[in-house]
Amino acid sequence: MSTQAVALKASTEEWRLPDKGKVGIACLIVAESAIFIIFVLAYVFYMGKSLSGPTPAQVLSVPIVGTICLLSSSLTVHFAVVSLEKNRIALSNAWLALTILLGGIFLGGTAIEWRKLIVDDGLTIRTNLFGTTYYSLVGLHASHVVVGLILLISVLLFGLAGKLDQSHARRLDVLSYYWHFVDAVWVVVFTVVYILGR
Amino acid sequence: MSLVSLESASAASAGISSSLTQLRSLAAWASGAPANIFAPQATPAHTIFGLSLLVIAIVTAIFLAVGGLLLYALIRFRSRPGDDAAEPRQIYGSNQVEVLWTVIPVLILVVLFLATIRVISETERARKPANALDVIVLGHQFWWEYRYPKQGFVTANELHIPVSDPKAPRPTYLTMSSVDVDHSFWVPRLAGKMDLIPNKTNVMWLDPQTSGLYLGQCAQYCGMEHAKMLIRVYVDTPEQFAAWVEAQQQPAVNDPRVAAGKEIFLHTACVNCHTVRGTSAHGVFGPDLTHLASRDTIASGVVKNTPANLRQWIEDPDSLKMGSLMPKMNLSPHDLDQITAYMESLR
Amino acid sequence: MNSTGTAVLASAQPPRKLWLDHVQEWLTTVDHKRIGLMYIGYALIFLVVAGVEALLMRIQLSAPDNHFLSPEVFNCMFTMHGTTMVFFVGMPILFGFGNYLVPLMIGARDMAFPRLNAFSFWISAFGGLLLYFSFLGGSGLYGAGSAPDVGWFAYAPLTAKLFSPGHSTDYWTLSILLSGIGSVGTALNLIVTIFTMRCKGMTMTRLPLLCWLYVVTSWLTFLALGPLTAAQIMLCLDRFAGSHFFDVQAGGSAVLWMHFFWIFGHPEVYILVLPAFAFANEIIPVFSRKPIFGYPAMVAASVLIGFISLGVWAHHMFTVGLGPEGNAFFTLATMIVSVPTGIKIFNWLATIWGGKIRFATPMLFSIGFLFQFLIAGLTGIMLSVAPFDWQLGNSYFVVAHFHYVLVGAILYMIFAAFYYWYPKMFGRMLSEKLGKWHFWLFTFGFHLTFDTMHIPGLLGMPRRVFTYPADRGWAMLNQIETVGGFIQAIALLLFVWNMIQSYRTGKEAGPDPWDAWTLEWATSSPPPHYNFAVDPVVHSRRPLWDRKHPESPDTHYE
Ligand code: HEA
Ligand code: HEA
Numbered sequence A: 001m002s003t004q005a006v007a008l009k010a011s012t013e014e015w016r017l018p019d020k021g022k023v024g025i026a027c028l029i030v031a032e033s034a035i036f037i038i039f040v041l042a043y044v045f046y047m048g049k050s051l052s053g054p055t056p057a058q059v060l061s062v063p064i065v066g067t068i069c070l071l072s073s074s075l076t077v078h079f080a081v082v083s084l085e086k087n088r089i090a091l092s093n094a095w096l097a098l099t100i101l102l103g104g105i106f107l108g109g110t111a112i113e114w115r116k117l118i119v120d121d122g123l124t125i126r127t128n129l130f131g132t133t134y135y136s137l138v139g140l141h142a143s144h145v146v147v148g149l150i151l152l153i154s155v156l157l158f159g160l161a162g163k164l165d166q167s168h169a170r171r172l173d174v175l176s177y178y179w180h181f182v183d184a185v186w187v188v189v190f191t192v193v194y195i196l197g198r
Numbered sequence B: 001m002s003l004v005s006l007e008s009a010s011a012a013s014a015g016i017s018s019s020l021t022q023l024r025s026l027a028a029w030a031s032g033a034p035a036n037i038f039a040p041q042a043t044p045a046h047t048i049f050g051l052s053l054l055v056i057a058i059v060t061a062i063f064l065a066v067g068g069l070l071l072y073a074l075i076r077f078r079s080r081p082g083d084d085a086a087e088p089r090q091i092y093g094s095n096q097v098e099v100l101w102t103v104i105p106v107l108i109l110v111v112l113f114l115a116t117i118r119v120i121s122e123t124e125r126a127r128k129p130a131n132a133l134d135v136i137v138l139g140h141q142f143w144w145e146y147r148y149p150k151q152g153f154v155t156a157n158e159l160h161i162p163v164s165d166p167k168a169p170r171p172t173y174l175t176m177s178s179v180d181v182d183h184s185f186w187v188p189r190l191a192g193k194m195d196l197i198p199n200k201t202n203v204m205w206l207d208p209q210t211s212g213l214y215l216g217q218c219a220q221y222c223g224m225e226h227a228k229m230l231i232r233v234y235v236d237t238p239e240q241f242a243a244w245v246e247a248q249q250q251p252a253v254n255d256p257r258v259a260a261g262k263e264i265f266l267h268t269a270c271v272n273c274h275t276v277r278g279t280s281a282h283g284v285f286g287p288d289l290t291h292l293a294s295r296d297t298i299a300s301g302v303v304k305n306t307p308a309n310l311r312q313w314i315e316d317p318d319s320l321k322m323g324s325l326m327p328k329m330n331l332s333p334h335d336l337d338q339i340t341a342y343m344e345s346l347r
Numbered sequence C: 001m002n003s004t005g006t007a008v009l010a011s012a013q014p015p016r017k018l019w020l021d022h023v024q025e026w027l028t029t030v031d032h033k034r035i036g037l038m039y040i041g042y043a044l045i046f047l048v049v050a051g052v053e054a055l056l057m058r059i060q061l062s063a064p065d066n067h068f069l070s071p072e073v074f075n076c077m078f079t080m081h082g083t084t085m086v087f088f089v090g091m092p093i094l095f096g097f098g099n100y101l102v103p104l105m106i107g108a109r110d111m112a113f114p115r116l117n118a119f120s121f122w123i124s125a126f127g128g129l130l131l132y133f134s135f136l137g138g139s140g141l142y143g144a145g146s147a148p149d150v151g152w153f154a155y156a157p158l159t160a161k162l163f164s165p166g167h168s169t170d171y172w173t174l175s176i177l178l179s180g181i182g183s184v185g186t187a188l189n190l191i192v193t194i195f196t197m198r199c200k201g202m203t204m205t206r207l208p209l210l211c212w213l214y215v216v217t218s219w220l221t222f223l224a225l226g227p228l229t230a231a232q233i234m235l236c237l238d239r240f241a242g243s244h245f246f247d248v249q250a251g252g253s254a255v256l257w258m259h260f261f262w263i264f265g266h267p268e269v270y271i272l273v274l275p276a277f278a279f280a281n282e283i284i285p286v287f288s289r290k291p292i293f294g295y296p297a298m299v300a301a302s303v304l305i306g307f308i309s310l311g312v313w314a315h316h317m318f319t320v321g322l323g324p325e326g327n328a329f330f331t332l333a334t335m336i337v338s339v340p341t342g343i344k345i346f347n348w349l350a351t352i353w354g355g356k357i358r359f360a361t362p363m364l365f366s367i368g369f370l371f372q373f374l375i376a377g378l379t380g381i382m383l384s385v386a387p388f389d390w391q392l393g394n395s396y397f398v399v400a401h402f403h404y405v406l407v408g409a410i411l412y413m414i415f416a417a418f419y420y421w422y423p424k425m426f427g428r429m430l431s432e433k434l435g436k437w438h439f440w441l442f443t444f445g446f447h448l449t450f451d452t453m454h455i456p457g458l459l460g461m462p463r464r465v466f467t468y469p470a471d472r473g474w475a476m477l478n479q480i481e482t483v484g485g486f487i488q489a490i491a492l493l494l495f496v497w498n499m500i501q502s503y504r505t506g507k508e509a510g511p512d513p514w515d516a517w518t519l520e521w522a523t524s525s526p527p528p529h530y531n532f533a534v535d536p537v538v539h540s541r542r543p544l545w546d547r548k549h550p551e552s553p554d555t556h557y558e
């Protein structure tokens, strides 16, 4: 707040603004994080408060393979973006396919885990507070993986159909941010559910 | 700095407590408003009253100052018909005044906050004397259950507690929870409200200094009849209270003149929900009826406990309290009369 | 119409559009101005609906032991009134103005994501319809309930299947879930638009304050609606899938819902009030003929309010048994909000100071806002003192506090915004004469209702009661409140009449009827589809001032 004059230079200056896609995805990530935080809080709040079994210690095993796959898929998607930026479409497609494969393995792992929990251990969302919070938190994350996979698969299909080129790199970049976010959330979920919660 | 304002805050509240006595004349007005928060009759309500006067004084002063400036500015700087077309001097801001009106509110808040934490700890950290009376309060949709664990009886809807002489205090500690949804126990002249929440116990205390009847009602929306979940607190003299406890401890009166009614009662679904101590009625869903006739009202204060009302209640609870959880039992007029007579005998 | 005349004109004008063409155009539009207007229109319809619900409640409460509404209906009424007013009046009307104004004020041609914008609107609109469909569908197969009746914050476990059979609560939670998705979409759009589509020269420090406040509001929307969405998903899972988040029988916690709801609920009230501040920031300077006092302080205060308001939610839970530490902490946190809010009040005061105030209708409503927000904020301070809240909480004093903000501050600024920007939107002025009648009548009714409403609270009247006993001394006061409610209704009818009438016969506005300074007044009224024929370039916060006063442009002073 002052009366000092400021030079009138705006019109000659180059006018640069942030990228729409990046700001947009950042906003989406903030909003989604808020949702996840609440689910994580609920999980933590109800840790050890179930009135009946089974307890996490009895039935949960650490999903090492799935976790490794999901985390490394962050790298592969990054390579896909880099390749596309360099207009190496085939390479980008390959990295994309690998990303999808890794994401798929992760989801498959979750599916097997859930099958075991439901069929062998008799733990459903109705069983106790652990079931309630476990399925909702892990399920919410898995649903984000599914959304990410659907988007990645559609990009891959465009790529295979030869409709992808360098100019789409920015959009794929934005998508990759979403995928990184899903990964980051998994780190939190993993820590809370499989390490602290057991 | 904070020390100074602590002192001034306590000085202010001290000054206020002395003028409390005069302000008690407000209580005269309160006779037309039996749940007036400004007519406190127990320490918790009293301390809040003292604090509230300080708060009201401060916000009123702020309102007068800021509102007055605003009004002045509006009048002084209004455009007048004869004005020239020139724009007023353009002023963009000033750091000094900006700092000024940041710091002054902060100082006011320090005072307010210190006064507040004092009352919070006076109320919530008060030491419980050994002679305190314990009552367990359970909220039900839409009535109150009162258990006197040390005295060994249960009653409903009308809470009796002893008067607490400031010289030999005997406060009552209420341990509160709910069996269904959230409720809130609020008797404005005795204390602020406290919620009754399932799976959680809350504690509050009362030390009423004058005997009499204090009214309140449930202050947390709990369903259809939330409006008719009224509270009646009877503050008894020590002698009255002892007599009342003595009477409540007895099992139900067994009056041979109403044996027929008792028989019908015990063979109707009533016993699934109601307890009458000394009989086979052990239900816990509805209020304990052992000493129903000793109560002034029925259905948590909704109507007077008269034979006509009681009969109407048993015939069709919804006609007095639509949505209460007691069903209509479709009794014949004969059975109704008999049961009502039996209920009337439960002194 | 004369047939030869049509024939002659036909060659000069494009063929007349069918009524259906217009409908189709509006339904499929992605133009920010049209979407903005649809938001606003939709909100106004719901304002009348929820206002009528309020009047029904007022009639019921006008006498003790009244039988105008049954308890069931009354409980539906306050739930629907509160839910509608917050989610389907407050939110859409503010997003509507944001949609309409933000691109114009930053010199952009549309929002960043026009299709997302349309999607957000329609999904919110659908949410509102779903809520009202509950009147028909709420009974469900159980035959219980109709419209939701759990109150607008729907405390658990009252919402559990056990206590709320039927589908009424399902409609409540689903409609809020949908409107929440729409709100996040619009908020995202607003932020991206403001960050990435400003015209040349409009740095963030030259951004009109309105846009700054929309940034903060949108930011809060992300952080508040996320928790709400999460909580509603949990409630849906509880009700549809049998999970136990809020099931006290299975060890679930009723208090957890309260925390989750108010982590949303408190920032929500600031989401609603910040756009009202935004309007005040534009209107008060123009009618005082001075720039806003302390622009950087105003921005900083808004951002601070946004941050602090995330940490005060439990002041709605002072009676829940937080313990002395919790109560003290949330008392302090809540009180601190009054510092940045005070800065705003004082800066508006300083803006007026030394000005040349024109008492046109927009300014009248802004003045009403200033006084009423001051009072409302001070009653808020009374409530923030935890022990005082033990007495005041959940009483009519609270109801009076929040209507003072929601009606006395927000609705007043919305009215001001209408009188101010209607000429821009439709090219015609609203009648000043009717406007003044509207203002004075509404103000009279408002004070009759809501000043009076504080007192029954002090006399022990809890909220959400469908009736009350005669011996409590509340009857007379309630009667006065009811009369006030009807006076407000008459004033609102005048307002609606004014908008309809002026649309046809109002004075032509021209591009800049108020002699204002921001970019939206640089284009024609109503603005063309593409907003600006030439992309504007700005050099200060008040581009039109610079143009009108080349001798002393703002550029020298920022
Ligand atoms: C837009 C809406 C809005 C706004 C802006 C506010 C603003 C504030 N509110 Fe309000 N409030 C509501 C809407 C709003 N509220 C609603 C809807 C509810 C009830 C929900 C429900 O239960 O249904 C509620 C309930 C509510 C409660 C809970 C009551 C209860 O249920 O028990 C509390 C308690 O602390 C509170 C406090 C405050 C405070 C301290 C502010 C502050 O932000 C006010 C700050 C402003 C000022 C203080 C005035 C200007 C400042 C100065 C002139 C500086 C000098 C002042 C001082 C130093 C004090 N509000
Ligand atoms: C933006 C928010 C907003 C607004 C504008 C209002 C506006 C009004 N409110 Fe609202 N109210 C809330 C938000 C709002 N309210 C909330 C959140 C609650 C809490 C709910 C809960 O507890 O769950 C509440 C609760 C509430 C209660 C308490 C209910 C209870 O606890 O039992 C009452 C009681 O008087 C009330 C009254 C009014 C009145 C008289 C108006 C008036 O200002 C309304 C004026 C408008 C009109 C009158 C409409 C105009 C009508 C026409 C133009 C057509 C005329 C046609 C005919 C007459 C047929 N409201």
Ligand code: CUA
Residues within 6 Å of the ligand: B139, B140, B141, B142, B182, B183, B184, B218, B219, B220, B221, B222, B223, B225, B226, B227, B229
């Ligand atoms: Cu019990 Cu309201």
Ligand SMILES: [Cu+2]
Residues within 6 Å of the ligand: C265, C266, C269, C313, C315, C316
């Ligand atoms: Cu709040």
